[in-house]
Amino acid sequence: xxxxxxxxxxxxxxxxxxxxxxxxxxxxxxxxxxxxxxxxxxxxxxxxxxxxxxxxxxxxxxxxxxxxxxxxxxxxxxxxxxxxxxxxxxxxxxxxxxxxxxxxxxxxxxxxxxxxxxxx
Numbered sequence: 001x002x003x004x005x006x007x008x009x010x011x012x013x014x015x016x017x018x019x020x021x022x023x024x025x026x027x028x029x030x031x032x033x034x035x036x037x038x039x040x041x042x043x044x045x046x047x048x049x050x051x052x053x054x055x056x057x058x059x060x061x062x063x064x065x066x067x068x069x070x071x072x073x074x075x076x077x078x079x080x081x082x083x084x085x086x087x088x089x090x091x092x093x094x095x096x097x098x099x100x101x102x103x104x105x106x107x108x109x110x111x112x113x114x115x116x117x118x119x120x
Contacts, residue, residue: 002042008084009038012047015081016074016090023077028066036095040088047088050095060094067092 017035033053040047053063071090079087 005040005042008040008044009047011082012040012049012078012088013038015078016049019074019077024070024073026066026070028062033063034098036097044084044086044088047090049090049092051092052095052098064092064094 013035016038020029020033020035033051035049036052037050038047051063051067053060055063068091071092074090075087
């Protein structure tokens with residue numbers, strides 16, 4: 001990945017995070033959404049925005065639907081703020097890396113607990 005794409009990804013992630021905190025008031029989105037990563041295509045036409053939030057599966061699906069509905073708003077705001085030649089089409093994806101990391105930590109805790117019991 002080129003340095004330019006990395007900078008664009010970082011800028012888009014920062015701007016969408018700020019928009020979510022300050023301007024978007026959709027109750028379906030709740031208060032705590034984390035934009036974990038953005039991956040922009042090499043031609044800058046498409047960007048996958050990975051988001052995460054604590055909640056039920058139903059709440060997650062509702063949040064993704066709300067973000068998809070607001071994609072045009074985000075794109076227009078990015079055009080005003082970033083002054084790029086081309087603003088990519090945004091698609092929002094669920095990032096389950098936090099959940100997977102938490103599950104791995106729980107497994108490691110279980111293994112550590114089993115080893116302590118066997119030693120005594």
